Amino acid sequence: xxxxxxxxxxxxxxxxxxxxxxxxxxxxxxxxxxxxxxxxxxxxxxxxxxxxxxxxxxxxxxxxxxxxxxxxxxxxxxxxxxxxxxxxxxxxxxxxxxxxxxxxxxxxxxxxxxxxxxxxxxxxxxxxxxxxxxxxxxxxxxxxxxxxxxxxxxxxxxxxxxxxxxxxxxxxxxxxxxxxxxxxxxxxxxxxxxxxxxxxxxxxxxxxxxxxxxxxxxxxxxxxxxxxxxxxxxxxxxxxxxxxxxxxxxxxxxxxxxxxxxxxxxxxxxxxxx
Amino acid sequence: xxxxxxxxxxxxxxxxxxxxxxxxxxxxxxxxxxxxxxxxxxxxxxxxxxxxxxxxxxxxxxxxxxxxxxxxxxxxxxxxxxxxxxxxxxxxxxxxxxxxxxxxxxxxxxxxxxxxxxxxxxxxxxxxxxxxxxxxxxxxxxxxxxxxxxxxxxxxxxxxxxxxxxxxxxxxxxxxxxxxxxxxxxxxxxxxxxxxxxxxxxxxxxxxxxxxxxxxxxxxxxxxxxxxxxxxxxxxxxxxxxxxxxxxxxxxxxxxxxxxxxxxxxxxxxxxxxxxxxxxxxxxxxxxxxxxxxxxxxxxxxx
Numbered sequence: 001x002x003x004x005x006x007x008x009x010x011x012x013x014x015x016x017x018x019x020x021x022x023x024x025x026x027x028x029x030x031x032x033x034x035x036x037x038x039x040x041x042x043x044x045x046x047x048x049x050x051x052x053x054x055x056x057x058x059x060x061x062x063x064x065x066x067x068x069x070x071x072x073x074x075x076x077x078x079x080x081x082x083x084x085x086x087x088x089x090x091x092x093x094x095x096x097x098x099x100x101x102x103x104x105x106x107x108x109x110x111x112x113x114x115x116x117x118x119x120x121x122x123x124x125x126x127x128x129x130x131x132x133x134x135x136x137x138x139x140x141x142x143x144x145x146x147x148x149x150x151x152x153x154x155x156x157x158x159x160x161x162x163x164x165x166x167x168x169x170x171x172x173x174x175x176x177x178x179x180x181x182x183x184x185x186x187x188x189x190x191x192x193x194x195x196x197x198x199x200x201x202x203x204x205x206x207x208x209x210x211x212x213x214x215x216x217x218x219x220x221x222x223x224x225x226x227x228x229x230x231x232x233x234x235x236x237x238x239x240x241x242x243x244x245x246x247x248x249x250x251x252x253x254x255x256x257x258x259x260x261x262x263x264x265x266x267x268x269x270x271x272x273x274x
Numbered sequence: 275x276x277x278x279x280x281x282x283x284x285x286x287x288x289x290x291x292x293x294x295x296x297x298x299x300x301x302x303x304x305x306x307x308x309x310x311x312x313x314x315x316x317x318x319x320x321x322x323x324x325x326x327x328x329x330x331x332x333x334x335x336x337x338x339x340x341x342x343x344x345x346x347x348x349x350x351x352x353x354x355x356x357x358x359x360x361x362x363x364x365x366x367x368x369x370x371x372x373x374x375x376x377x378x379x380x381x382x383x384x385x386x387x388x389x390x391x392x393x394x395x396x397x398x399x400x401x402x403x404x405x406x407x408x409x410x411x412x413x414x415x416x417x418x419x420x421x422x423x424x425x426x427x428x429x430x431x432x433x434x435x436x437x438x439x440x441x442x443x444x445x446x447x448x449x450x451x452x453x454x455x456x457x458x459x460x461x462x463x464x465x466x467x468x469x470x471x472x473x474x475x476x477x478x479x480x481x482x483x484x485x486x487x488x489x490x491x492x493x494x495x496x497x498x499x500x501x502x503x504x505x506x507x508x509x510x511x512x513x514x515x516x517x518x519x520x521x522x523x524x525x526x527x528x529x530x531x532x533x534x535x536x537x538x539x540x541x542x543x544x545x546x547x548x549x550x551x552x553x554x555x556x557x558x559x560x561x562x563x564x565x566x567x568x569x570x571x572x573x574x575x576x577x
Contacts, residue, residue, distance in 0.1 A: 077467055106470035116465035120483045130469040183469065 025050040025221040026071065026191060031085035033066050033075055040066040042245040043085075048191075048238075053213060053222040055236035055253065057229060059268065063245040064225040068193050071223065072108035073101040089191070106134065109184030113196040115176030117168035124164040126179055127151060130187040146186055154182035155212050174205025181212065185220075192216065194224040198231065210235050229269055233257050241265045332555060336548030344549055349515060349531075352540040359550050361517045365432070365526040366501065366557070368519060369511060372436020373500055377443025378493055384444070385451025385489075390477065392456075401452070408445040413505040415442055420509035432518075432525035435511025439500040446499065450492025454485040487568055494565035498558045504529035528554045 026048040033041035041063045048054050056064045069075040070083050073094060086093045094104045109130075117126050127147045131138055138146060147164070151157040156178040160171065168179055177197060184192060194213065198206040213235045216222055226232050232239050233253060240250040241262075249256070249265045260266045285293070343358045350357035384400060391397045419438035424430055458481050466476040482489075507513070513530035514523070528550050535547035 072468060074464065074468055077464070102470050102472050105468055110468040112461060112465065112468075114461060116459075116461045118462065118465070118480060118484070120486070129466070133469070133471050133475060180465070187470065 023050050024048065025090065026223075027086075027088040027091075028071070029086040029088065031067070031070055031083070031087060033063070033070050034082040035066075035078065036080035040245050041070065044242075044245075044247045046240055046247060046250055048221055048223060050221055051217055051219065052237040053217050053224060053235055055232035055239045056223065056225045056242060057227075057232050057239060057268070058242035060227075062242045064242050065195050066245075067242065068110075068195055068223060068225050071191070071193055072105050072110055074105070074110065076101065106130070106187055107189055108191040108193060109187065109189035110193040111177070111180050111184050111195065111197050113199045115173060115180050115200070117171070117176050117179055119167070119169045121168060122165045123160050123168050123171070123179065126168045127182050127186050129183055134187065147182075150182040150186040151179075153185050153212075153216075154178045155208060155215075156182055172205070174201050174208060177201060177205065177209060178212065181209070185216075189220065191221045191223065194222065196225055196227060199227065206231075229257075241268060243268070329555065332548060332552040336545065336550070336552040339545045339549035340552055344546075344553070348517060349546070350542075352538070352543060354542065357542075357546070359526075359528065359531055359546065359553070361514065362526040362528045362531040362550065363553065364519065365511070365514070366528045366554070368432060368521075368525060369436050369439055369507070369527055370497055370501055372433060372521070373439035373443055374493070374497060376437055376440025377447055377496065377500075380440075381444045381447025381496075382451050382489060382493075384448040386455060386477065386482065388448065388452040389455035389481075400448075404445040404448045407441075408449065410442075411505075412442060412503055413508075416506035416509045419506060424510055429522075430510060430512035430524040431522050432511055433521045435507045435525065435527070436521075438506040438510045439503060442500050442503065442506065443496045446496040447489075447493055450495070451485070451489050454488030454492065455481055457488070458484045490568040491565045494561050494568065498561040498565070501558055501561065502529055502554055504533055528557075 024047045028044055028046045028048075031041055031044045032039065044067060046054075056067060058064050066075060071087055071094075073083075075081050075083055083095060085095075087095060089104070089107065093099070094108075118129060121129065124144075124147055127150050128143050131143055131146060148157065148161070151160065156175060159175060160166075160179075168176065171179060177200075181192075181197070197213075198209050201209065210231065213222055213224065217237070224232075224235065236253045238250065239253045239256040241248045241256070241260075241264075243264055249260060249262045251261070256265070257269060260269060343356055344360075345358060345363060346360055347356070347358035348361055349359065384404070388397050388401055388404075415438055419434055419441070423434035423437060462484060463476055463481055466480040467473075471480065507527050507530055511527055511530070512524040513534060514526040516526075518525055532547045532550040532554065535543040535550065538544070
């Protein structure tokens with residue numbers, strides 16, 4: 001699968017020291033994250049441009065997932081976990097006083113490595129799961145429209161549109177993962193976080209999910225953690241390389257893979273370690 | 275075996291010897307396998323034999339007394355045949371109802387707490403005490419309930435009996451609820467939190483709902499267990515030879531009635547005791563069957 005031609009046009013200036021341009025959706029400022037005594041993310045600062053895809057790469061245990069989970073305040077759900085620094089979503093620090101993590105998570109959707117459909121719910125109920133807890137719960141009719149739109153955006157409607165009442169656990173792994181993406185999209189998040197979304201999928205499902213991510217950039221800001229460098233190259237506008245919890249380098253994806261500035265980045269992407 | 279690799283051409287003497295030895299080994303293993311499987315069949319048969327014998331015995335001795343009158347009539351005086359245990363059947367159902375009203379909410383709530391706060395000091399303590407309570411002889415529970423619920427008000431009551439049974443249900447329900455909730459993968463909890471569910475909403479509408487099938491099964495099994503309890507009722511519900519559905523008066527219960535009839539001197543009452551035992555086993559059987567059905571629907575369709 002080759003990268004569509006217009007991809008580079010969307011790539012933005014993503015130098016680590018980039019200032020808060022109006023196009024930044026999320027600005028991470030000196031972020032540190034800890035698990036009890038373990039310092040998992042060390043002083044990361046990065047800008048995530050609105051409606052772009054940022055790939056986070058790095059060897060296992062480098063803090064990629066932890067970093068991602070700091071962006072929707074999921075990190076703190078683990079006992080003993082702690083975060084310092086700022087994550088500004090549209091200029092507002094999500095760790096600021098009086099900001100509820102629940103409200104943050106409604107704006108910043110997340111999809112995990114393994115598909116997590118709710119086993120007691122039908123396909124329709126799964127997609128609508130995030131809607132029913134919002135402050136203004138949409139009516140039944142409106143819900144159905146939202147469900148249909150979310151499933152279409154996740155490229156799943158054609159496959160499940162006629163069996164919405166069936167259990168979500170009956171779907172294949174790839175379908176389940178797209179269902180989870182539809183579920184995350186149903187609430188219209190501004191940002192979508194994907195934590196190795198294709199790690200447990202077969203190549204065809206992976207391709208579908210990648211195409212989907214590529215489509216999504218037109219209206220959502222996407223951050224994807226991936227172990228697969230080809231995947232990062234295929235779907236992202238900007239790539240960030242993490243090592244030992246530190247952000248080593250961030251650059252437009254094309255530059256990153258053709259002319260990395262840091263020697264460690266080069267070693268990693270050429271497969272010398274990790 | 276490396277020696278078996280070169281089969282090309284006529285087998286040499288050494289190869290034949292190896293083949294023979296292999297053949298013998300396989301035969302020996304097959305024989306041992308059949309013996310072990312046979313032993314397991316015997317063990318399985320022995321395991322269900324007591325139940326089978328009990329049911330056959332009950333049907334033989336009590337079957338003829340179980341008729342419509344048994345469910346709709348009260349006991350007759352000694353010497354008269356016929357009559358029934360309507361009051362005891364209703365009493366047992368009322369006692370199960372009170373016990374469930376006490377045991378289920380407390381048990382499920384405690385189980386949910388234990389599953390959420392796995393390692394806090396309070397959780398560890400509660401878990402340990404629940405296990406102790408689970409092993410507590412039921413007669414002790416009866417005496418304790420008498421001291422607490424009967425002695426102060428100076429009369430036996432259905433309520434005291436139901437609460438004593440409910441207290442016995444609590445640890446069983448607590449532990450099964452905890453086990454079932456812990457079986458719900460943490461990824462489901464995280465998925466709900468990431469969707470903007472609050473903690474309590476995640477616990478109730480995702481975790482508890484996913485574990486519900488197992489919890490219902492556990493609850494029904496606990497109900498079946500306490501349905502036949504006699505000891506805790508001796509000092510609390512006491513039994514009643516008349517019709518009573520009052521929660522504040524002594525109430526009849528099948529196990530008590532069976533006990534009283536069985537130690538009586540009248541043949542008619544002995545027959546009634548067997549019939550009562552058969553009905554009690556029937557009630558337990560129906561509850562267990564319901565538990566089975568609930569388990570089967572566990573991962574059924576969402577709606």
